[in-house]
Amino acid sequence: MILGLYFLNFRMLMKRLKCLIVFLCFFPYLIWAQEANHIQADTTKKLQENTYQNLLDSLTQTIKKYGLEKQIMQKSLQEAETQKNLSLWGFIGAGISVLIVVFLIIRNVRQKDLLIEQQQTIEEQNHELQAQTEELRQQQEEIAAQRDDIIQKNKVLAEKNKLIQESIQVASLIQKALLAKTTNLQDYFRGFAILSKPKDIVSGDFYWVGRVQHTTIVVLVDSMGHGVPAAFISLTINMLLKEIVLIRKQISPDIILEELNNNLRQIIHHNGENSHNISADIAICSIQKTIGDSFCIDFAGARRPMLYVLNNEIMRFRGNRVSVSSDTTWEEHFENETIELSSKTRIFIFSDGLTDQNNKEGKKFGENQLIQILQKGISESIQNQIQNVERALLEHQGGCPQRDDILMVAIEL
Template identity: 30%
Template sequence: MKRLFLYRIFFFLLFFIFPFFSIAQQTKVDSLLLFLKTAPDDTVKVNTLNALCREYRNISSFGPALYYAQQAKALAEKIQILGEKAKGWPKGIANSLANMGIISFNHGNFKVAADFHFQALKIREKIGDKIGIGNSCNSIALSYSNLGDIEKALEYHFKSLKIMEEIGNKNGIGNSYNNIGLLYYDEGNYDQALKYLYKALKIGEELNERLYMSGRYNNIGIVYEQQGRLSNKTMANDKFQKALAYHLKSLNIQEELGDTQGKGGSYNNIALIYFDLGKIALNKDVSKKYYKNSLENYLKALLIAKEINDQDLMCNTSINIANVYLESNKLEEAHDYLNQTLKLAKEIGKKSRVQEAYFSLSELFERKHDYKQALEYHKLYTNLKDTLLNETSSKQIAEMNTKYDTERKDKELIQKDAEIIKQQAESEKQQTQRNAFIIGFGLVLVLAFFIFRGYRQKKEANAMLETKNEAISKQNKEIEKKNTVITDSIEYAKNIQSSILPTEEELKKHFQNYFILYKPKDIVSGDFYWINEQENNLLFAVADCTGHGVPGAFMSLMGHNLLREIVSRKNNFNPSEILDELNLKVLKTLKQDSKNTSAKYGMDIALISMDKKRNRIEFAGAHNPLYIIRNKECIQLKAEARSIGSFPREDKKGFMNQSFQLQKGDMLYLFSDGYTDQKGGPDGKKLFSKPFRELLQDLCELNVSEQHWQLDTNIINWQGNKKQTDDILVVGIRM
């Protein structure tokens, strides 16, 4: 089923002063451009340029929007305000920077967006612009939220809330409540999410802001629905009914306001809740009723999608309708809509929807007992799934590799050109000075005229040298610029790498008490952790790839995708077999030769398979062991003394499994060698494994948050003023 819509509020206020007409009448682009033609270079023109930026931004025309924001900033920096010594209008500069931040946010450049908003915040704090400060804090919080730093996002949302409460700005207070509630939703803290969303709703009702009320009703409905999905049937029914009530309230406002696109989203959300209610209904008649209501709302959403010509929404809604028919066992109707979905998805190039249609068609023919057709569509589904997985993996690796290689070569070429220019300039300087000396000496013996000519030649030579020096300076600036681009590219690679790691919500779903100490040596890391669940089996791995920084990140991305491919393709939860196949795939991918059996490129890994019903684990490892601490005694499940990506010796078979029965209170530790290999202490030596085990035995009875803090503090104190040796990753799980 298609995902729901969440409404986050990105509020940003600009103030305009026009001498001849009101702002409500001059918000159109044509009117602003007309005014701009005759506007003098003053604060009104800065506001007009910023208004143009906002109008273009509202229609997603970000090129012109950025141009007018830059023009506004440039003009604001040149204006001379009466009574001020220095040039520049700080408020106009801050508003322009904030506009640039919003444009970067809309482009998905969240780090750049945060930088622009921090610049705007600094200016607004200096001039005491309280509303501007509150807006900047909100914008910074939204950037941190999209970067995955929930703690920082909450910090700045609460700062914004405090400012808005101080100045009594109810709109700002309501928006802060809404955004804080959604952050708690993202964390899975649904009670806190509802607390703040209800506060936001109350503000909206006091102000009678109908559009905002619609969004807040929608958000509350989504939280209740998510609670329903995580509850037992009795509790789920209550939560789904509440969710339905709030989505209907949202729909009523959208109908009142004539919000066609909003109505399409609400019909979709309402249909999905009816579908959920149908799945938990206690008898078939009630279930049929709910499926009928679900179908009616999906059909309304489909009509709107066709009306606004939103082909993506048409495709999503069609497959949802097919799945309702399938669940209702109306196989012919389901077949029709699945064929429609398949045709449209192929036309618009939505491979993921094609994949979903194949899967549903396979299930449909299985219900018809046409197992041949069911098998054909399941093969098509599996092949397309593998294709999408390989395309994603290849695209990610190629993107990172191309950026890294191209920018490294550019940097080297610029440095080389700068060195050549510098050498030429020095050589020409020496030659010119020597010629000037010879000519000068000769002219002393001849006439004053020749002395003057020699002086003029020397002056020309100095001018040439100055030109060369300017060229060198320009090349140095280009080198600095390239360095910045390379750093930004590696930051982008970090975002790609972060996206493959399990989310905190996913980890909390499986482990109630755990910690992860993750300290990359560089911006990106060669260490990663991975999780996969199916039915009662759970796989969890900690891996340490060859190298660190960008090369290590390439390896970690490849390792993650290969693990996912192996498990999803064979549905295999045997750790030793997974590592055997991973070893072969790494050798094949990296084209490593069996003549050299020591792995030049590969990874060390600890992999556990957990049977939740029997509370039992199986373990296999390549170099990395598993520590289980029970009653302060350390039980070590040793790993094979070879890496993934190495050829086994003739006398060695594949990786071996080790089984272990867990008890309540056991602490499991999986880790890379970064912690034990860190150099430090009074003698500058490695920490080594034995002191690390003893440290874990001392800490094992503390709560997991305290363990994380103690391990981090210990390694910082041990490292002292020395550089970090390698990427560090330690995962602790209490059973």
Template identity: 30%
Template sequence: MLNMQAVKESTAGLSEIESEYIARSLMRDSPTVTPQHTCFEVLDVLARHPEVIGLPVLENGFAIGLINRGIFNDEMAKPFRRDLYGRKSCIAFMDKQPLVVPETMSIQDVSFKVIESGGKTLNDGFIIVNPENQYLGIGTGEDLVKVVSFLQAEKNRLVMESINYASVIQKSFMRSSRDDLASMLKDYFMHWEPRDKVGGDYFFCKKFNDGFFMALMDCTGHGVPGAFMTLIMAAFMDHLLQDNNRTDPAGALGLINRKVKTALGQISEDNVVPIHPEQHERSDDGMDAAFIWVDQANNKMVFAGAKTPLFCLPSGEADFVVVDGDKKGVGYTDTPLDYAWTNKTVALSKGDMIYLTTDGIIDQIGGLKKIAFGKKRLMQLLLKHRVKSMEDQCEAVLRNYYEYQGNQRRRDDVSFFGFRHN
């Protein structure tokens, strides 16, 4: 019998486990018969072995057929069948073309073979042979289903363990940014919530003596593909900013655009990444982003956006000032290598509130009309709660966002940043 507990407790990698679970691991000992056995003798064998579903028929050590218990008993129960066939060879009621698989065949290939052969193999079982095609034992559909199920569960476990660890790595990349934000700002929030365990949103902050640089990025995709892109961006951002370029967010966007396009080969129309000899797939990955330099000494801010706006709520004013970004994303194939984003300078006064968000909140479908949450609703909520601390404002927005989403599927990662100038 199969030792399923060994699969449950295994700490090996999936490839190692799959290499252990081959056709031989499904093999059961079974009584066998030969063409010389009569149908009466087969009835006796089946009566003595009630666990047997398929009874192999061998000739000189080679399997020539398989007798199904149910079919055989039904045939022998028909009128006059025992009188006619009882003393004749059992091959009269055997399946002459059972599924035969080599002992080294992978479980995946065995399952494909079983599916191709139809439902009868799941019921009857299949013959397992050695390299010389000699009979070794029999496999059952029940055992095959069990192993496939356990391997699938093990695969899911290993994938989830990897994703959980990847989440730890992704969060660790943002830890220093959180530390810099906390040291530079008194009243702020930074909410980062991937749709899945890991995500395609990323934020970066680096402090300097006279201010700080903040970047909020929405990379292509979400989940594992998006997380891979954030790691690429994180590696670039970590070496991007120097004392001489920290005040130029547009220049930083241009520089990272060139780095992304070069790294991913998104430079010319001839760029293709071969996936299959007869297929080609073009890489078209990048990010939408908002980069800001906050000059705390001189009370001003420089903003550059790649398809991402900046929301400003001046102290004492009744409404927002929305500063739109440029209409090109970073790194994509339709963004020129030398594309130049635009810096926009915003004067800051004490109490001014600044907000950045990726499109996870704005684009979320929900509400009675099943429409997007939208920028207008976001700004109305912030206006309603403007006298609260920034953390309380964030909590109020997210509470409304979750209620608005309701039973709708989450569309994207959510990243939301805000601070009050002091």
């Protein structure tokens, strides 16, 4: 077995020795072959580099030649374009020059025509101005004549207006003399207050006081309209009241209203002609002292209410819904309202000029606002109550013109 191992190692050693001999024999050849390959590669590389350099030089020369030719061509084109532009601008300049010359010629001709037209227009205007001047002179003469006529008429109107105003002033004095005096109220009642604001010099609103035995009649009349016509109506009704109450001794408010209504119709229609309707809103209080400190009050109103104080509250009698009127097509009927009040109680009657007065927004003063003001001053004197009403009315009115006669009568029993 050991011999076998020696034999195996010997064989392996011989194989390695053969390989070494072969390598030593071929090694010089391998070195020569490698050197030959290096030499051939260097030669090939140099040939390629020379070829590339020649191609590059040829291409560079071609590019330079093409660039030079392109520059020459561009320069030729630029020169041709410049020549073309010069020719075009020359043509345009010549055309503009011709147009300018033509324009100047046309303008000169037009200016001459305009001058001729202006001269003709000026001559026509001169003729028109002369005609207008003559017409204006004639108008001035007419205006002067009309002015003198107006001045003369104004003088006549001023004189007539003065006479009318004087007549109205006299009529106002007569009206005041014929109507009730405040002394009558002082004789019959504990206290009173009057708010009177006529719209014009004479008024269609008035109050009347009369006494028959132990009964005092207080009447407030609001005649239709205002001014002189209403004043004549008030004088007529004043005359009728004296006849009905003082002569006929009639003390019931409803009957007084009915007789006023009938008598007014007779006066207006006595000649049988159809006249304009005449009417009046009237409030009548018949006041009679009863046992103790009590007063019995009968009230009838023709479209006028009566306010009174009961248990420190302002109460109201509304009255009837019809007026005293000369219109015969209506059959009016009036009714009394009766209440018993204690001493120091207050009653108020007033015309619709008070409650219908408007402010700048068109809102009326109103009966409810009047009641609120009276209620607020119920503990004050009767004069202060009426002053409060007047101040509130002026504040509500706010500078608006007064639309109707205003009258209010306040009585303390």
